[in-house]
Amino acid sequence: MQSEAEFERLRRASNLTRRQLRAWIGHHARPELPLWNLAVKISLDGPLDAKRWIHSFQKVVTASDALRSCFREQDGVPHRHVLEGQAFEVAQIDFQNQPHAAEAAEDWMRHQLDTPLVFDGLPFRAALLQLGANRWVWFFNVLHLVADGVALQVVAEQVFDGYVADAIDRVCPKALQPPVPFAEFVDRERMVKEGPRAEAARNYWHQQLAKPVPMAGFYGRKKAPTELRFQRLGFDLNSTSQSQLEELSATYGQQNLLLATFAAFLTKTTGESSLSIAVPLHNRRRHDEKRMIGLLMDVVPLRLSWQRSWSLLEASVEIGRHLRQIMRHDYSESQGMPNSHDLAFLFNAHNHQFRRSGCSVQAEQSWLPPSNIVETLALQITDFGNRGRPFFELDLDNTVFPGSAAQETVDAFHQLLRHALSHPEQALLHKKRTTCTPIVTPPSPSPSPSPSAPAPDAGHATELILLDICSEVLEVATVRRDQHFLELGGNSLQAILVTTLLEERYGIHMRPEELFVRKLEAIAIFLDATTKQDSALLSQPLVEPLFIPKVGGQLFASIHSPTTLLAKPHGVLLCGPVGREAHSSHRAWINLAQQLADAGYPTMRFDPSGCGDSSGDEQHWSLKTWVDDAEAAGLHLLANAKVDNLTVIGLRLGTPAAVGAARRLGAKQLLLWNPVSNGSQHLQELRDADTTWRQQERLARAPSNQRGKHSKQSQELLGFSLSGAFLDELRKWSIDQEFPPAPHLAWINNDARECSAGPPRSWMTQASLQQHNLQLQSAWSSIGALFDGDPLPNDVASTIFSILEEVA
Known part of the structure; x- marks a missing residue:
């Protein structure tokens, strides 16, 4: 070394x-x-x-x-x-x-x-x-x-x-x-290593690796000739275990479930509860790195102190939390030569396959057994998707596992995995396996809910608690399981009262913002997947506000993290409207972002330059700048969330930014909702709405508006002073000039006005284009009045989710 x-x-x-x-x-x-x-x-x-x-x-x-x-x-x-x-x-x-x-x-x-x-x-x-x-x-x-x-x-x-x-x-x-x-990645890597991110990573890993981990005891237990030969032994999951794994993976993630079983197996085999498991990460955070040929992978040490009482679900949650921290701190560029104890075991999951067909030729890729396993116990998982069940293989060094010991090791792991999947809430390593004690005490029986409000399933004690407290706080007889609870959210008095009662009566600790526009059943699942002692997990924010640096200022944005601890590898970037429409749609926009996060999609929304809490004012509005803003927000989401693909959603005048960002980021899908497809028509619509608004409010016409509509002077429209340069830029913009910016396109329209025409002709030839024309009771009635009633029309939400699920 x-x-x-x-x-x-x-x-x-x-x-x-x-x-x-x-x-x-x-x-x-x-x-x-x-x-x-x-x-x-x-x-x-x-x-x-x-x-x-x-x-x-x-x-x-x-x-x-x-x-x-x-x-x-x-x-x-x-x-x-x-x-x-x-x-x-x-x-x-x-x-x-x-x-x-x-x-x-x-x-x-x-x-x-x-x-x-x-x-x-x-x-x-x-x-x-x-x-x-x-x-x-x-x-x-x-x-x-x-x-x-x-x-x-x-x-x-x-x-x-x-x-x-x-x-x-x-x-x-x-x-x-x-x-x-690959040379571009090398140059970029050398530039980053001296920056603040690299310094933070060095400090993080110095703290993580400060305490040495003892070498596992089974190395050297069995004597054998020191020859380097390898054998591959495996087992096939039965259909029951396969369905159990798929069901749990939707919430907890396949990698974390298998890592949890692997860690329990090592603890049981070696007798050591302090583990260091080497976990390969693809380390491709930027979009241009996803199709780069080169060595970008990192093998990072996952430090874990196994608790004997952990169930499969509890261990998966803890491992997920560790991996989220690891992803934020680059291991390779903060470390020199790793200590051999830091990488004692290798966990490697091959869960992606290559399949193509064309020209009467079908292609399917599979991995050949690796040769670089030395004094290491490794778990290889090959996922054949719809073609069959996953095949699990253990690559064993014969110097450690000679003869029949290798097969015994494989059989032991197989038995533990099947038991863990069958009893995910039981302690993995207890000799006498009993159901874990619930984190709450069931409340006294509540009045029977009305037929219109379905009762929770038997045994869901946490849901009963939440139903009881929510109905008390909201002063209603019943609360539905699928109701988005406390839509005001944040630190509203109702949210504070609910969290106070949960703490006083049942010892459940939650922050008020963790109730924000989440379904009651989702809150119950979240609580059941955590423990009262897991304060670090409960402190993870659901909405993370941040500022993204940019030339001449900063961009205010918010990342909505999934309520499940393991996000889907598909992110969503929201490009919203501006001006009065931004004010009117603000609640619906936040509601959509949180619903996307509830469904497992890491979601980013941001204030364009000159809007909201970002730098500048309306005099700095620019379509080109907004495209740059959307790209910066998308890159931040790709770099900080575990996502491989993006869907960009544009609403109203967020359309130009959404189209431009989708092209630059290589998004997998672009979804436009009531898009502004012609800037000149939209500008005339703004002027008409401004006239109507001033007549209703009995306001004098702004002097600048009396100049011709082609004037390059600033104009005040609906209370916003717009520069001549922006008005000219908007007047010239048309979606007909844009080529299809993403492989998958979707167009949602619930606005019958002329400016919300259908997709451009150049997009109509794309087979993946979807069009949805919705008739809503609460459609827009005029500029600045997006919705009248429901903060997010159910028809629109269900349409967006159905489109997303086809691609994500």
């Missing part, structure tokens, strides 16, 4: 990232072992054109600086070089005449995996294997220093998309879009 000082000396002298430098040091420790081979195979079924497939792969390699990297030493310091113009061949091997073609191909690939890749030449081996007339296997083995698992996924997608584009003789945007150079 290198000293910290030596590691820092090498890092400063080398152009490798810290991740690459650690791997390079590991390679020199055991250069004869294939520790850094990372391989994937893609099964191709159909009439494949081998030459065109290989040509598509060659184009991907030519466009990627990472796949053309080599590593050479100069004065003992490693440097990365990009090979220019170096030819390479892709092997074509025919196994058709062999009696067992599939087995022969597997043996050939296994031999390739056992041979270390070179560091000073092309960092990969590739081959196309033919097993039958329409059966092929694409083998790709790459040096881990230049790619991680997500990068292999990107390579597979780009090769297949390029092949399809050539086959059908048309332009394929994904295939023609060049990958972002």
Whole structure:
């Protein structure tokens, strides 16, 4: 192991990232072992054109600086070089005449995996294997220093998309879009490491790793020859356990549930309650990094003190809280060489698969068994989605688990996992397993609810408590489970009274803002998933206000975190209206954001420049600036929430910002709600509404409004003084000038006015476009009067959620 000082000396002298430098040091420790081979195979079924497939792969390699990297030493310091113009061949091997073609191909690939890749030449081996007339296997083995698992996924997608584009003789945007150079990530990483974020990360990890974790006891328990061989043993979940896992994953997340079982298994096996588990994170926070080929993955230490009373659900909640903190603090750029105890165990979940079809060829990707498991117990999970049940595998080092001990270990983990899924509320490691004590005492029987208010399910004591207290505070006979409780929220007197009664009568601690526009049943689920002692969890804010720095000022925004502790990997960016419409829709906008968070979508809303609490006033309004604002808000959401994709929602004059931000951020979906599609028409509508408003209020017409409608002077409309530059910009804007900015488009209209016409013609050719025309009782009646009654029309909310669920 290198000293910290030596590691820092090498890092400063080398152009490798810290991740690459650690791997390079590991390679020199055991250069004869294939520790850094990372391989994937893609099964191709159909009439494949081998030459065109290989040509598509060659184009991907030519466009990627990472796949053309080599590593050479100069004065003992490693440097990365990009090979220019170096030819390479892709092997074509025919196994058709062999009696067992599939087995022969597997043996050939296994031999390739056992041979270390070179560091000073092309960092990969590739081959196309033919097993039958329409059966092929694409083998790709790459040096881990230049790619991680997500990068292999990107390579597979780009090769297949390029092949399809050539086959059908048309332009394929994904295939023609060049990958972002890995060198840009390296430069960005070196710039960030000296900033305040890196300093905060260093302080966080220094505190986390200050206390040493004892080495697990089972290492060395069993004596065996010191040969490095590996075996892969696995088990298939039955249909009952599979359905239980899927149901729990919707709330607690699959990774956290499996990590919790894994931690319990380690505690039971080793006798140690203080654990350090290595958890790989893809570490691709920015949108342009999601399709980047390179090594971005981090393996971070998850420090955990196992409590013997923990159930599967309690442990999953605690692990989720730890991982949320880890995601906020970059491990790689704040640490040098990790201590061996920090990465004692490796947990790795392969839960993404590559499947494509086109040109009569179907492709499916699967991971080959890794070779880089040394003195480590690792859990591999391969999720085959709708095709079958997950297959769980344990990669075991034979120096630790010789002979039958390996199978015994797999069987023990299998038994624990099945029991945990069947009894998720029971303590995982109690010898006598009994149901955990509820965190509250059931109240005295309440009057029977009316038939119109469904009673909670039997045994939901927390719901009974909330129903009882809410009906008392609100002074109503019944409260529905699906009612959005205390819509005023925040520190209203009603919310404070409810939290006070919960504390005094039942010992339940909640903050008033945690009641804000949440369904009563959602509050009950939240309470049941936590414990009274888990004060750190309960203190997590549901709505986090923040300021995003920008040139010449700052942008005020709010992130609505999901009420479930584990968010869906799909975020929502809200681009709202401005002026009087912003005031009128404020309550509905907050209501929508919270409902999205309740459903598991991390949601960002923001005040554009010159609006609300952001810098500037209406004299600083600009459509272009608002697009920049939306992009900055979206980037912040991508960087700080665990999301892989975005949906951008635009309401009224938030449309230009939503369209521009969706294109810049590479959003998966754009949803426009009563959009302003023509700026000139909207401007005339503002003038008409201003005239009506002044007549009703008996106000004198603003002098500036008496000038012609094409005047470039400032004009006051509905109480807002708008600059001539903004009026001119708005007058020229039309959505007809915009090309489709996202793969999925949706258009919701509940406004019959002329300015809310349908989508532009250029969008109508996109197959994914959805149009919804709603007839609402509480539709807009005029500018500045968005809704009359319900803060968010149910028809609109249900439509938005149905559109989201199809894409997220």
